[in-house]
Amino acid sequence: MRITNKNISEIKIAWNLELLFSIADRFSGVCLFTSADDNNRGRNIVCINPVIKMDSPEKVDTVLKENSDMSSEFPLVAGYISYDYKDKLEEPGLYSDKHDHMFPEFRFAVYEYYIIAENSNKDSLKLITLEFDSSHIKADPDTFFSRTVETEHREPVTKYSDTSLDKLHFEQGVRSIKNYIKSGDIYQVNLTRKISGTTNIEPLDLALRLKDSNFIEFGVFANIDGKYIISTSPERFFQIREGILTSEPIKGTIRRSSDTKRDDLNLSNLMKSRKNMAELAMIVDLLRNDMNKVCSEVKVTGFPLSMKLKNVYHLYAGIEGKLNTDSFTDIISALFPGGSITGCPKIRACQIIEELEPEGRGPYTGNYGYICFNGDMDFNIMIRTLLYDKGKISFSVGGGITLLSNPEEEFEETIHKAKNIYDASCMEEIWEERYCLTGR
Amino acid sequence: MKILIFDNYDSFTHNLKALIRKAVKDADITIKRNRDLSALDEEFDVLVISPGPMTWKETGLLTDLFEKTVIPEKKPVLGICLGMQFIAGYFGYEITACKKPLHGSAVNVMHNSDPLFNNIPESFTAARYNSLGLEFAEDMEDGPLEMIAFEEGSGSVMAAKHVLFPIAGFQYHPESFLTEYGETLIKNFMEIYAHNK
Numbered sequence: 001m002r003i004t005n006k007n008i009s010e011i012k013i014a015w016n017l018e019l020l021f022s023i024a025d026r027f028s029g030v031c032l033f034t035s036a037d038d039n040n041r042g043r044n045i046v047c048i049n050p051v052i053k054m055d056s057p058e059k060v061d062t063v064l065k066e067n068s069d070m071s072s073e074f075p076l077v078a079g080y081i082s083y084d085y086k087d088k089l090e091e092p093g094l095y096s097d098k099h100d101h102m103f104p105e106f107r108f109a110v111y112e113y114y115i116i117a118e119n120s121n122k123d124s125l126k127l128i129t130l131e132f133d134s135s136h137i138k139a140d141p142d143t144f145f146s147r148t149v150e151t152e153h154r155e156p157v158t159k160y161s162d163t164s165l166d167k168l169h170f171e172q173g174v175r176s177i178k179n180y181i182k183s184g185d186i187y188q189v190n191l192t193r194k195i196s197g198t199t200n201i202e203p204l205d206l207a208l209r210l211k212d213s214n215f216i217e218f219g220v221f222a223n224i225d226g227k228y229i230i231s232t233s234p235e236r237f238f239q240i241r242e243g244i245l246t247s248e249p250i251k252g253t254i255r256r257s258s259d260t261k262r263d264d265l266n267l268s269n270l271m272k273s274r275k276n277m278a279e280l281a282m283i284v285d286l287l288r289n290d291m292n293k294v295c296s297e298v299k300v301t302g303f304p305l306s307m308k309l310k311n312v313y314h315l316y317a318g319i320e321g322k323l324n325t326d327s328f329t330d331i332i333s334a335l336f337p338g339g340s341i342t343g344c345p346k347i348r349a350c351q352i353i354e355e356l357e358p359e360g361r362g363p364y365t366g367n368y369g370y371i372c373f374n375g376d377m378d379f380n381i382m383i384r385t386l387l388y389d390k391g392k393i394s395f396s397v398g399g400g401i402t403l404l405s406n407p408e409e410e411f412e413e414t415i416h417k418a419k420n421i422y423d424a425s426c427m428e429e430i431w432e433e434r435y436c437l438t439g440r
Numbered sequence: 441m442k443i444l445i446f447d448n449y450d451s452f453t454h455n456l457k458a459l460i461r462k463a464v465k466d467a468d469i470t471i472k473r474n475r476d477l478s479a480l481d482e483e484f485d486v487l488v489i490s491p492g493p494m495t496w497k498e499t500g501l502l503t504d505l506f507e508k509t510v511i512p513e514k515k516p517v518l519g520i521c522l523g524m525q526f527i528a529g530y531f532g533y534e535i536t537a538c539k540k541p542l543h544g545s546a547v548n549v550m551h552n553s554d555p556l557f558n559n560i561p562e563s564f565t566a567a568r569y570n571s572l573g574l575e576f577a578e579d580m581e582d583g584p585l586e587m588i589a590f591e592e593g594s595g596s597v598m599a600a601k602h603v604l605f606p607i608a609g610f611q612y613h614p615e616s617f618l619t620e621y622g623e624t625l626i627k628n629f630m631e632i633y634a635h636n637k
Contacts, residue, residue: 187543
């Protein structure tokens with residue numbers, strides 16, 4: 001199937017994220033969004049009604065080639081890769097077949113409609129309409145902007161069901177990793193655990209409750225065949241603009257303070273942390289390596305850098321390279337999965353993750369993003385991500401384990417990272433988590 | 441010049457490749473993973489052993505490659521991190537837990553003015569990613585390797601070369617962005633051991 005025509009129209013309408021999410025919700029769509037900062041930079045894209053679906057990187061490349069005449073910023077191919085897809089991009093036999101089957105592992109699509117809403121313009125948006133060379137189920141644009149009024153008001157309740165690793169087992173995992181590091185297997189491993197529950201809150205409401213929980217660099221609200229991915233990721237994996245591939249890995253975050261002196265002290269502590277700095281250096285070398293597979297002139301443009309957001313400072317670095325290929329398959333095979341969520345060396349780290357984490361990760365720590373027909377791309381890292389299927393929810397939290405890690409502190413950190421999702425989903429207090437009485 | 445990078449399933453192998461390409465103009469570089477049988481039939485002028493996870497004994501076909509080609513044909517070998525540990529282990533030295541394991545941290549390295557360090561200051565900054573290594577011992581001087589660089593402070597061996605074969609290993613990572621004079625080191629190695637100018 002090919003795209004035969006493209007129309008762009010401007011629509012004068014006061015919009016907000018709630019409207020955009022609701023359109024994605026009603027039309028098997030996805031909304032990719034960025035929190036508006038003080039300068040109102042960033043934009044939001046809603047993709048409506050998937051028409052051409054792709055289940056492998058090779059099929060994405062075929063669709064890109066067949067529609068190369070669309071070579072501009074819009075339309076685009078949007079979708080995601082689950083972490084568990086990693087074994088399809090590596091030498092066979094390196095990984096086990098541990099997979100989470102809640103969501104398809106690879107799903108990209110060309111959509112019938114695209115809405116582009118700039119954070120700097122709250123009174124109008126652009127609607128792009130595509131036509132195709134063969135028939136397909138059509139969405140009705142007249143219904144996009146008419147919101148149905150929610151009438152039902154239930155007390156929101158989310159019940160805790162389980163964690164894939166309780167306190168005891170998570171801390172044992174941290175100790176195992178430290179032993180692996182000591183015996184030379186690995187420099188660092190990212191260990192995560194999955195928390196699951198049941199909820200009476202609708203996915204759209206969950207997304208609306210989560211969208212203000214922190215600064216979201218690259219958020220996602222996606223309806224995948226009636227299941228939902230809600231990502232409030234602060235982290236971009238990589239971006240390609242005019243043949244330049246850039247990545248800005250974050251390692252280390254500290255809360256900001258209203259007291260100026262305290263705020264400055266927090267920042268200087270962040271910049272001085274040995275653990276953070278070593279982790280950041282490692283991920284920079286790892287990303288340089290992965291970028292060197294498909295780029296020339298790979299260089300570190302900043303190390304270390306600090307990013308000042310409303311509530312937090314992030315420690316990060318900048319790397320860029322000149323891309324040598326236009327094949328999505330080559331690019332994703334070189335970079336996937338993102339080194340900041342595996343550890344290093346990557347293959348051995350992934351093997352240790354399979355050994356220590358009882359379940360597949362599913363979309364968590366995979367990447368959501370888009371590919372333009374002109375070769376530009378943008379992908380996040382799906383952390384701070386909630387998955388929803390018929391009243392069941394799950395989300396995962398974890399951290400980078402190094403020789404300097406303390407097992408108790410690392411577990412505590414996972415609770416801290418889960419807090420926004422606990423709060424937004426009204427998950428009941430789960431003191432068992434902390435005291436390890438989950439009956440395992 | 442044909443360069444074979446023997447890849448121990450590492451995540452820095454392509455940084456090493458990029459560094460060699462920068463340092464050696466006519467480099468024709470092939471990467472083979474350590475379980476790949478075709479590595480044994482590959483023709484090459486220089487062998488580069490990548491860093492990697494685990495121990496020097498867990499490097500797949502590397503011992504076979506040494507016995508089949510490297511030693512009989514006196515091929516030049518450059519070993520990095522695990523690569524240096526393999527060289528030391530292969531020639532009978534004991535690889536032990538480091539006094540100070542470090543991953544992603546820069547240290548000061550001091551060398552003994554061996555020609556491999558031509559145009560490199562006596563003390564320079566280099567990145568370490570290792571828990572295991574070669575610790576200096578008095579009886580080392582009787583062995584076939586000459587220790588040519590050490591970490592300031594701990595005294596751990598940071599570079600060693602064979603006294604007869606054109607084989608040298610570096611414990612630190614010349615390909616890391618934290619390391620100084622990585623390109624100079626590769627140029628020196630190729631010039632001295634592979635007569636490449």
